Amino acid sequence: MSHSAPQPIEISASDALKGRVTVPGDKSISHRSLMLSGLAVGESRIEGLLEGEDVLATAAAMRTMGVTIERSGDGIWRVWGVGVGGLLQPGQALEMGNSGTSTRLLAGLIASHPITATFTGDASLSKRPMGRVIEPLSLMGADITASPGGRLPMMVRGMNPAVPIEYTLPVASAQVKSAVLLAGLNTPGITRVIEPVATRDHSERMLAGFGATLTVEPTNRGRVISITGEAELKPQDIVVPGDPSSAAFWAVAASIVPGSEVTIANVGLNPTRAGLFTALHMMGADITEVDPRTVGGEPVADLIVRHAPLTAIDVPPDLAPSMIDEYPVLFVAAAFAQGRSVARGAHELRVKESDRIAAMVAALGACGVVLEEFEDGLAVTGTGGDPIPGGATIASLLDHRIAMAMTVAGLHAKAPITIDDAAPVATSYPTFFATLEELQGK
Protein backbone atom coordinates (compact mmCIF):
# COMPACT_ATOMS: atom_id res chain seq x y z
CA MET A 1 0.00 0.00 0.00
CA SER A 2 2.84 2.38 0.70
CA HIS A 3 5.38 1.99 -2.04
CA SER A 4 8.85 2.06 -0.58
CA ALA A 5 11.02 2.08 -3.72
CA PRO A 6 9.84 3.84 -6.88
CA GLN A 7 9.50 1.51 -9.87
CA PRO A 8 10.53 3.40 -13.00
CA ILE A 9 9.48 1.97 -16.35
CA GLU A 10 10.48 2.92 -19.88
CA ILE A 11 7.82 2.72 -22.60
CA SER A 12 8.90 2.55 -26.25
CA ALA A 13 6.91 2.87 -29.44
CA SER A 14 4.88 -0.27 -29.99
CA ASP A 15 3.94 -2.42 -32.94
CA ALA A 16 0.22 -3.00 -33.44
CA LEU A 17 -1.66 -4.22 -30.37
CA LYS A 18 -3.58 -7.42 -31.09
CA GLY A 19 -5.71 -9.81 -29.11
CA ARG A 20 -8.41 -10.23 -26.54
CA VAL A 21 -8.11 -8.93 -22.99
CA THR A 22 -10.27 -9.14 -19.92
CA VAL A 23 -10.09 -6.15 -17.63
CA PRO A 24 -10.26 -6.58 -13.84
CA GLY A 25 -13.43 -6.06 -11.87
CA ASP A 26 -14.90 -2.61 -11.50
CA LYS A 27 -13.25 -0.73 -8.63
CA SER A 28 -16.34 1.21 -7.54
CA ILE A 29 -18.51 -1.92 -7.54
CA SER A 30 -15.81 -3.96 -5.77
CA HIS A 31 -15.62 -1.50 -2.85
CA ARG A 32 -19.41 -1.46 -2.51
CA SER A 33 -19.64 -5.27 -2.74
CA LEU A 34 -17.38 -5.66 0.29
CA MET A 35 -19.13 -2.93 2.28
CA LEU A 36 -22.70 -4.08 1.66
CA SER A 37 -21.84 -7.78 2.05
CA GLY A 38 -20.22 -6.82 5.34
CA LEU A 39 -23.49 -5.29 6.51
CA ALA A 40 -25.79 -8.08 5.34
CA VAL A 41 -26.82 -10.85 7.70
CA GLY A 42 -25.06 -14.03 6.53
CA GLU A 43 -22.72 -15.13 3.78
CA SER A 44 -22.28 -13.31 0.46
CA ARG A 45 -20.11 -14.48 -2.41
CA ILE A 46 -18.33 -12.06 -4.74
CA GLU A 47 -16.96 -13.11 -8.12
CA GLY A 48 -14.65 -10.89 -10.15
CA LEU A 49 -13.60 -8.67 -7.25
CA LEU A 50 -10.81 -6.27 -8.21
CA GLU A 51 -7.79 -7.37 -6.20
CA GLY A 52 -6.11 -3.97 -6.36
CA GLU A 53 -4.65 -2.13 -3.38
CA ASP A 54 -7.58 0.29 -3.04
CA VAL A 55 -10.12 -2.51 -2.73
CA LEU A 56 -7.84 -4.48 -0.42
CA ALA A 57 -7.77 -1.40 1.84
CA THR A 58 -11.56 -1.57 2.06
CA ALA A 59 -11.41 -5.30 2.84
CA ALA A 60 -8.84 -4.75 5.58
CA ALA A 61 -10.91 -1.97 7.15
CA MET A 62 -14.09 -4.05 7.13
CA ARG A 63 -12.19 -6.91 8.78
CA THR A 64 -10.89 -4.55 11.45
CA MET A 65 -14.53 -3.72 12.20
CA GLY A 66 -15.55 -7.34 12.73
CA VAL A 67 -16.50 -8.58 9.27
CA THR A 68 -15.14 -11.98 8.23
CA ILE A 69 -13.75 -11.84 4.69
CA GLU A 70 -12.00 -14.73 2.94
CA ARG A 71 -10.46 -15.04 -0.49
CA SER A 72 -11.36 -18.43 -1.90
CA GLY A 73 -9.95 -18.17 -5.44
CA ASP A 74 -8.94 -15.79 -8.19
CA GLY A 75 -11.31 -12.84 -7.68
CA ILE A 76 -13.65 -15.03 -5.62
CA TRP A 77 -14.30 -13.76 -2.13
CA ARG A 78 -16.70 -14.75 0.64
CA VAL A 79 -17.98 -12.32 3.24
CA TRP A 80 -19.88 -13.05 6.46
CA GLY A 81 -21.71 -9.84 7.28
CA VAL A 82 -22.42 -8.53 10.77
CA GLY A 83 -25.73 -6.84 9.93
CA VAL A 84 -26.51 -3.12 9.65
CA GLY A 85 -25.52 -1.57 12.98
CA GLY A 86 -23.15 -4.43 13.77
CA LEU A 87 -19.76 -2.90 12.93
CA LEU A 88 -17.33 -3.14 15.85
CA GLN A 89 -14.96 -0.56 17.22
CA PRO A 90 -11.73 -0.92 15.19
CA GLY A 91 -8.68 -1.65 17.33
CA GLN A 92 -6.35 0.31 15.09
CA ALA A 93 -6.34 3.18 12.58
CA LEU A 94 -7.94 2.41 9.22
CA GLU A 95 -5.07 2.64 6.71
CA MET A 96 -6.66 3.77 3.46
CA GLY A 97 -3.52 3.91 1.32
CA ASN A 98 -4.33 5.81 -1.90
CA SER A 99 -8.09 5.26 -1.90
CA GLY A 100 -10.53 8.16 -1.77
CA THR A 101 -13.50 5.86 -2.30
CA SER A 102 -12.61 3.66 0.69
CA THR A 103 -12.16 6.68 2.94
CA ARG A 104 -15.28 8.60 2.05
CA LEU A 105 -17.66 5.62 1.89
CA LEU A 106 -16.37 4.04 5.10
CA ALA A 107 -16.64 7.42 6.85
CA GLY A 108 -20.33 7.26 5.90
CA LEU A 109 -20.77 3.76 7.32
CA ILE A 110 -19.03 4.66 10.58
CA ALA A 111 -20.96 7.94 10.98
CA SER A 112 -24.11 6.12 12.11
CA HIS A 113 -22.47 3.34 14.14
CA PRO A 114 -21.57 3.76 17.83
CA ILE A 115 -17.85 3.50 17.06
CA THR A 116 -14.87 5.79 16.47
CA ALA A 117 -12.32 5.33 13.71
CA THR A 118 -9.19 7.16 12.64
CA PHE A 119 -8.43 7.27 8.92
CA THR A 120 -4.89 7.57 7.58
CA GLY A 121 -3.59 7.54 4.03
CA ASP A 122 -0.58 7.95 1.78
CA ALA A 123 0.89 11.30 0.74
CA SER A 124 -1.58 11.63 -2.13
CA LEU A 125 -4.73 10.79 -0.15
CA SER A 126 -3.58 13.02 2.72
CA LYS A 127 -3.88 16.03 0.39
CA ARG A 128 -7.44 15.29 -0.74
CA PRO A 129 -10.46 17.20 0.60
CA MET A 130 -12.65 15.41 3.14
CA GLY A 131 -14.76 18.48 3.97
CA ARG A 132 -17.25 17.31 1.37
CA VAL A 133 -18.16 14.28 3.52
CA ILE A 134 -17.49 15.93 6.88
CA GLU A 135 -20.27 18.45 6.23
CA PRO A 136 -23.22 16.08 5.63
CA LEU A 137 -22.04 13.42 8.08
CA SER A 138 -21.74 16.08 10.81
CA LEU A 139 -25.30 17.18 10.05
CA MET A 140 -26.30 13.56 10.74
CA GLY A 141 -24.64 13.83 14.15
CA ALA A 142 -21.17 12.38 13.62
CA ASP A 143 -18.33 14.14 15.41
CA ILE A 144 -15.44 14.47 12.97
CA THR A 145 -12.00 15.90 13.58
CA ALA A 146 -9.81 16.31 10.52
CA SER A 147 -6.37 17.74 9.89
CA PRO A 148 -6.12 21.36 8.67
CA GLY A 149 -7.99 21.93 5.41
CA GLY A 150 -10.28 18.95 6.10
CA ARG A 151 -7.57 16.39 5.29
CA LEU A 152 -6.38 13.05 6.70
CA PRO A 153 -5.62 11.92 9.33
CA MET A 154 -9.27 12.24 10.32
CA MET A 155 -11.20 10.83 13.25
CA VAL A 156 -14.87 9.95 12.85
CA ARG A 157 -16.93 9.40 16.00
CA GLY A 158 -20.25 7.94 14.91
CA MET A 159 -23.63 9.02 16.30
CA ASN A 160 -26.17 6.35 17.18
CA PRO A 161 -28.94 6.89 16.52
CA ALA A 162 -27.94 9.34 13.79
CA VAL A 163 -30.27 11.99 12.41
CA PRO A 164 -31.77 11.56 8.93
CA ILE A 165 -31.09 14.51 6.64
CA GLU A 166 -32.07 15.80 3.24
CA TYR A 167 -28.86 16.85 1.54
CA THR A 168 -28.30 18.50 -1.82
CA LEU A 169 -24.87 17.66 -3.20
CA PRO A 170 -22.79 20.83 -3.67
CA VAL A 171 -20.37 18.94 -5.95
CA ALA A 172 -21.13 16.15 -8.42
CA SER A 173 -19.62 13.31 -6.41
CA ALA A 174 -20.72 9.70 -6.18
CA GLN A 175 -18.48 9.31 -3.15
CA VAL A 176 -20.33 12.01 -1.21
CA LYS A 177 -23.71 10.69 -2.32
CA SER A 178 -22.71 7.18 -1.28
CA ALA A 179 -21.32 8.30 2.08
CA VAL A 180 -24.66 9.86 3.01
CA LEU A 181 -26.69 6.88 1.73
CA LEU A 182 -24.48 4.43 3.63
CA ALA A 183 -24.83 6.51 6.80
CA GLY A 184 -28.58 6.49 6.15
CA LEU A 185 -28.64 2.68 6.22
CA ASN A 186 -28.30 2.65 10.01
CA THR A 187 -30.26 5.86 10.66
CA PRO A 188 -33.91 5.79 11.75
CA GLY A 189 -36.29 7.33 9.19
CA ILE A 190 -35.61 8.42 5.64
CA THR A 191 -32.32 9.95 4.51
CA ARG A 192 -32.45 11.84 1.22
CA VAL A 193 -29.74 12.90 -1.19
CA ILE A 194 -30.53 15.24 -4.04
CA GLU A 195 -28.05 15.22 -6.87
CA PRO A 196 -28.49 18.05 -9.37
CA VAL A 197 -26.12 16.23 -11.76
CA ALA A 198 -26.28 12.44 -12.04
CA THR A 199 -23.16 10.57 -10.96
CA ARG A 200 -22.35 6.85 -11.01
CA ASP A 201 -25.30 4.99 -9.53
CA HIS A 202 -23.71 1.75 -8.33
CA SER A 203 -24.63 2.43 -4.70
CA GLU A 204 -28.30 2.87 -5.55
CA ARG A 205 -28.38 -0.29 -7.68
CA MET A 206 -26.56 -2.37 -5.13
CA LEU A 207 -28.42 -1.11 -2.05
CA ALA A 208 -31.70 -2.00 -3.76
CA GLY A 209 -30.23 -5.37 -4.78
CA PHE A 210 -29.36 -6.13 -1.13
CA GLY A 211 -32.98 -5.42 -0.14
CA ALA A 212 -32.79 -1.86 1.21
CA THR A 213 -35.84 0.32 0.62
CA LEU A 214 -34.48 2.92 -1.78
CA THR A 215 -36.29 5.10 -4.29
CA VAL A 216 -34.95 7.37 -7.01
CA GLU A 217 -37.16 10.11 -8.41
CA PRO A 218 -36.18 12.45 -11.22
CA THR A 219 -37.36 15.97 -10.24
CA ASN A 220 -36.64 19.50 -11.40
CA ARG A 221 -34.12 19.73 -8.54
CA GLY A 222 -32.30 16.65 -9.85
CA ARG A 223 -32.37 12.99 -8.81
CA VAL A 224 -33.88 12.57 -5.37
CA ILE A 225 -32.61 9.39 -3.73
CA SER A 226 -34.36 8.28 -0.54
CA ILE A 227 -33.20 5.44 1.66
CA THR A 228 -35.16 4.02 4.58
CA GLY A 229 -32.87 3.37 7.51
CA GLU A 230 -32.45 0.50 9.93
CA ALA A 231 -32.54 -1.75 6.91
CA GLU A 232 -31.94 -5.47 6.96
CA LEU A 233 -29.67 -6.41 4.08
CA LYS A 234 -29.87 -9.92 2.62
CA PRO A 235 -26.63 -11.59 1.56
CA GLN A 236 -26.06 -11.82 -2.19
CA ASP A 237 -24.08 -13.61 -4.86
CA ILE A 238 -22.42 -10.76 -6.73
CA VAL A 239 -20.70 -10.82 -10.10
CA VAL A 240 -18.54 -7.72 -10.63
CA PRO A 241 -18.38 -6.54 -14.27
CA GLY A 242 -15.09 -5.43 -15.85
CA ASP A 243 -14.00 -1.87 -15.08
CA PRO A 244 -14.71 0.62 -17.90
CA SER A 245 -12.10 2.91 -16.35
CA SER A 246 -9.48 0.20 -16.93
CA ALA A 247 -10.84 -0.71 -20.38
CA ALA A 248 -10.37 2.95 -21.30
CA PHE A 249 -6.58 2.53 -21.55
CA TRP A 250 -6.86 -0.25 -24.15
CA ALA A 251 -9.58 1.58 -26.06
CA VAL A 252 -7.29 4.58 -26.48
CA ALA A 253 -4.13 2.49 -27.03
CA ALA A 254 -5.76 0.49 -29.84
CA SER A 255 -7.17 3.67 -31.37
CA ILE A 256 -3.77 5.41 -31.60
CA VAL A 257 -1.30 2.59 -32.41
CA PRO A 258 -1.49 1.87 -36.18
CA GLY A 259 -2.70 -1.59 -37.15
CA SER A 260 -4.17 -2.42 -33.74
CA GLU A 261 -7.26 -4.52 -33.16
CA VAL A 262 -8.15 -5.35 -29.58
CA THR A 263 -11.20 -7.04 -28.09
CA ILE A 264 -11.87 -5.94 -24.52
CA ALA A 265 -14.16 -8.50 -22.91
CA ASN A 266 -16.79 -7.95 -20.24
CA VAL A 267 -16.71 -4.14 -20.01
CA GLY A 268 -19.25 -2.51 -17.69
CA LEU A 269 -21.20 0.07 -19.70
CA ASN A 270 -23.44 1.60 -17.08
CA PRO A 271 -24.45 4.92 -18.72
CA THR A 272 -23.18 6.80 -15.65
CA ARG A 273 -19.70 5.44 -16.46
CA ALA A 274 -19.49 5.19 -20.23
CA GLY A 275 -18.73 8.82 -21.15
CA LEU A 276 -15.25 8.09 -22.49
CA PHE A 277 -16.63 5.73 -25.12
CA THR A 278 -19.12 8.41 -26.20
CA ALA A 279 -16.27 10.93 -26.50
CA LEU A 280 -14.10 8.49 -28.47
CA HIS A 281 -17.01 7.76 -30.84
CA MET A 282 -17.37 11.53 -31.38
CA MET A 283 -13.65 11.62 -32.26
CA GLY A 284 -14.15 8.94 -34.90
CA ALA A 285 -12.81 5.95 -32.97
CA ASP A 286 -13.68 2.53 -34.38
CA ILE A 287 -15.35 0.82 -31.42
CA THR A 288 -17.94 -1.92 -31.86
CA GLU A 289 -20.02 -3.23 -28.98
CA VAL A 290 -20.78 -6.93 -29.18
CA ASP A 291 -22.89 -9.27 -27.09
CA PRO A 292 -24.58 -6.69 -24.85
CA ARG A 293 -25.82 -8.38 -21.68
CA THR A 294 -26.50 -7.78 -17.99
CA VAL A 295 -23.93 -8.86 -15.39
CA GLY A 296 -24.64 -8.33 -11.69
CA GLY A 297 -27.43 -5.86 -12.51
CA GLU A 298 -25.14 -3.75 -14.73
CA PRO A 299 -25.05 -3.45 -18.54
CA VAL A 300 -21.97 -5.12 -20.01
CA ALA A 301 -20.60 -5.77 -23.53
CA ASP A 302 -17.40 -6.79 -25.28
CA LEU A 303 -15.73 -3.96 -27.19
CA ILE A 304 -13.77 -4.42 -30.39
CA VAL A 305 -11.47 -1.45 -30.92
CA ARG A 306 -9.51 -0.91 -34.14
CA HIS A 307 -6.96 1.77 -34.95
CA ALA A 308 -8.66 4.79 -36.52
CA PRO A 309 -7.81 8.38 -37.37
CA LEU A 310 -9.16 10.61 -34.59
CA THR A 311 -10.53 14.11 -34.97
CA ALA A 312 -10.43 16.80 -32.28
CA ILE A 313 -13.66 17.58 -30.42
CA ASP A 314 -15.06 19.98 -27.87
CA VAL A 315 -15.71 17.50 -25.09
CA PRO A 316 -19.27 18.12 -23.87
CA PRO A 317 -18.94 19.24 -20.21
CA ASP A 318 -22.04 17.25 -19.30
CA LEU A 319 -20.09 14.07 -20.01
CA ALA A 320 -17.74 14.92 -17.12
CA PRO A 321 -19.37 12.87 -14.34
CA SER A 322 -19.58 9.77 -16.55
CA MET A 323 -15.92 9.90 -17.58
CA ILE A 324 -14.30 11.70 -14.68
CA ASP A 325 -11.47 9.20 -14.16
CA GLU A 326 -10.90 8.84 -17.91
CA TYR A 327 -9.80 12.43 -18.66
CA PRO A 328 -6.07 11.68 -18.43
CA VAL A 329 -6.31 9.03 -21.13
CA LEU A 330 -8.77 11.13 -23.13
CA PHE A 331 -6.11 13.88 -23.20
CA VAL A 332 -3.74 11.25 -24.61
CA ALA A 333 -6.25 10.38 -27.34
CA ALA A 334 -6.58 14.10 -28.10
CA ALA A 335 -2.78 14.36 -28.46
CA PHE A 336 -3.05 12.09 -31.53
CA ALA A 337 -6.21 13.62 -33.03
CA GLN A 338 -6.36 16.01 -35.95
CA GLY A 339 -6.92 19.51 -34.55
CA ARG A 340 -7.42 21.11 -31.14
CA SER A 341 -9.62 19.40 -28.58
CA VAL A 342 -11.03 21.35 -25.67
CA ALA A 343 -12.29 19.86 -22.41
CA ARG A 344 -13.85 22.22 -19.85
CA GLY A 345 -16.09 21.73 -16.81
CA ALA A 346 -13.76 19.17 -15.27
CA HIS A 347 -12.62 21.11 -12.21
CA GLU A 348 -12.91 17.97 -10.04
CA LEU A 349 -9.78 16.66 -11.76
CA ARG A 350 -7.81 19.01 -9.54
CA VAL A 351 -8.66 17.00 -6.38
CA LYS A 352 -8.03 13.43 -7.48
CA GLU A 353 -4.95 11.32 -6.60
CA SER A 354 -3.04 14.20 -8.16
CA ASP A 355 -4.11 17.48 -9.74
CA ARG A 356 -4.81 15.65 -12.99
CA ILE A 357 -5.01 18.82 -15.09
CA ALA A 358 -1.59 20.05 -13.91
CA ALA A 359 -0.14 16.52 -14.03
CA MET A 360 -1.19 15.95 -17.64
CA VAL A 361 -0.08 19.43 -18.72
CA ALA A 362 3.34 18.67 -17.27
CA ALA A 363 3.51 15.12 -18.66
CA LEU A 364 2.21 15.67 -22.20
CA GLY A 365 3.96 19.05 -22.37
CA ALA A 366 7.32 17.41 -21.55
CA CYS A 367 6.62 15.00 -24.41
CA GLY A 368 6.27 17.84 -26.90
CA VAL A 369 2.47 18.09 -27.03
CA VAL A 370 0.98 21.56 -27.40
CA LEU A 371 -1.47 22.29 -24.58
CA GLU A 372 -3.35 25.09 -22.95
CA GLU A 373 -4.32 24.78 -19.30
CA PHE A 374 -7.60 26.13 -17.93
CA GLU A 375 -8.75 26.16 -14.34
CA ASP A 376 -11.39 23.55 -15.25
CA GLY A 377 -9.77 21.66 -18.10
CA LEU A 378 -7.35 21.56 -20.97
CA ALA A 379 -6.97 22.21 -24.69
CA VAL A 380 -4.78 19.71 -26.54
CA THR A 381 -3.48 20.14 -30.09
CA GLY A 382 -3.08 16.74 -31.69
CA THR A 383 -0.57 15.37 -34.19
CA GLY A 384 -3.19 14.05 -36.61
CA GLY A 385 -2.06 10.48 -35.94
CA ASP A 386 1.73 10.93 -36.09
CA PRO A 387 3.78 9.89 -33.07
CA ILE A 388 4.32 12.54 -30.40
CA PRO A 389 7.99 13.48 -29.76
CA GLY A 390 8.17 11.79 -26.30
CA GLY A 391 11.65 11.39 -24.83
CA ALA A 392 10.81 12.68 -21.37
CA THR A 393 10.60 11.35 -17.82
CA ILE A 394 7.11 11.71 -16.37
CA ALA A 395 6.20 12.12 -12.71
CA SER A 396 3.31 9.80 -11.90
CA LEU A 397 2.71 11.63 -8.59
CA LEU A 398 1.27 8.56 -6.79
CA ASP A 399 -1.51 8.60 -9.40
CA HIS A 400 -2.25 5.31 -11.15
CA ARG A 401 -4.23 6.96 -13.93
CA ILE A 402 -1.38 9.34 -14.83
CA ALA A 403 1.04 6.38 -14.95
CA MET A 404 -1.27 4.33 -17.20
CA ALA A 405 -2.31 7.23 -19.45
CA MET A 406 1.34 8.17 -20.09
CA THR A 407 2.20 4.52 -20.74
CA VAL A 408 -0.41 4.59 -23.50
CA ALA A 409 1.10 7.83 -24.86
CA GLY A 410 4.51 6.14 -24.95
CA LEU A 411 3.21 3.42 -27.27
CA HIS A 412 3.18 5.93 -30.14
CA ALA A 413 6.05 8.30 -29.40
CA LYS A 414 9.26 8.97 -31.36
CA ALA A 415 11.49 8.59 -28.30
CA PRO A 416 10.77 6.44 -25.23
CA ILE A 417 8.81 7.88 -22.31
CA THR A 418 9.94 6.99 -18.81
CA ILE A 419 7.39 6.86 -15.99
CA ASP A 420 9.28 7.68 -12.79
CA ASP A 421 7.16 5.33 -10.67
CA ALA A 422 4.76 2.75 -12.07
CA ALA A 423 3.98 1.19 -8.67
CA PRO A 424 0.72 3.19 -8.20
CA VAL A 425 -0.81 1.17 -11.06
CA ALA A 426 -1.36 -1.59 -8.49
CA THR A 427 -4.05 0.47 -6.77
CA SER A 428 -6.58 -0.18 -9.54
CA TYR A 429 -4.99 -2.41 -12.20
CA PRO A 430 -2.26 -4.75 -10.88
CA THR A 431 -2.09 -6.73 -14.16
CA PHE A 432 -1.87 -3.67 -16.45
CA PHE A 433 1.72 -4.18 -17.67
CA ALA A 434 1.25 -7.94 -18.08
CA THR A 435 -1.79 -7.29 -20.27
CA LEU A 436 0.15 -4.74 -22.31
CA GLU A 437 2.82 -7.36 -23.02
CA GLU A 438 0.14 -9.87 -24.08
CA LEU A 439 -1.28 -7.35 -26.54
CA GLN A 440 2.24 -6.74 -27.88
CA GLY A 441 2.67 -10.51 -28.35
CA LYS A 442 5.61 -10.60 -25.92
Ligand SMILES: O=C(O)C1=C[C@@H](OP(=O)(O)O)[C@@H](O)[C@H](O)C1
Ligand atom coordinates in the same frame (compact mmCIF):
# COMPACT_ATOMS: atom_id res chain seq x y z
O1 LIG B 1 -17.91 6.50 -6.03
C1 LIG B 1 -16.92 6.02 -6.58
O2 LIG B 1 -16.66 4.79 -6.56
C2 LIG B 1 -16.00 6.93 -7.29
C3 LIG B 1 -16.40 8.21 -7.58
C4 LIG B 1 -15.56 9.20 -8.25
O3 LIG B 1 -15.08 10.11 -7.28
P1 LIG B 1 -15.90 11.44 -6.84
O4 LIG B 1 -17.13 11.03 -6.13
O5 LIG B 1 -14.94 12.15 -5.92
O6 LIG B 1 -16.16 12.17 -8.12
C5 LIG B 1 -14.37 8.57 -8.96
O7 LIG B 1 -13.45 9.57 -9.32
C6 LIG B 1 -13.71 7.53 -8.10
O8 LIG B 1 -12.67 6.89 -8.81
C7 LIG B 1 -14.68 6.44 -7.70
Ligand SMILES: C=C(OP(=O)(O)O)C(=O)O
Ligand atom coordinates in the same frame (compact mmCIF):
# COMPACT_ATOMS: atom_id res chain seq x y z
C1 LIG C 1 -10.22 9.04 -8.26
C2 LIG C 1 -9.99 7.74 -8.19
O1 LIG C 1 -10.13 6.95 -7.07
P1 LIG C 1 -10.32 7.32 -5.54
O2 LIG C 1 -11.10 8.61 -5.44
O3 LIG C 1 -11.06 6.15 -4.95
O4 LIG C 1 -8.96 7.44 -4.92
C3 LIG C 1 -9.59 6.99 -9.41
O5 LIG C 1 -9.57 5.75 -9.32
O6 LIG C 1 -9.28 7.57 -10.47
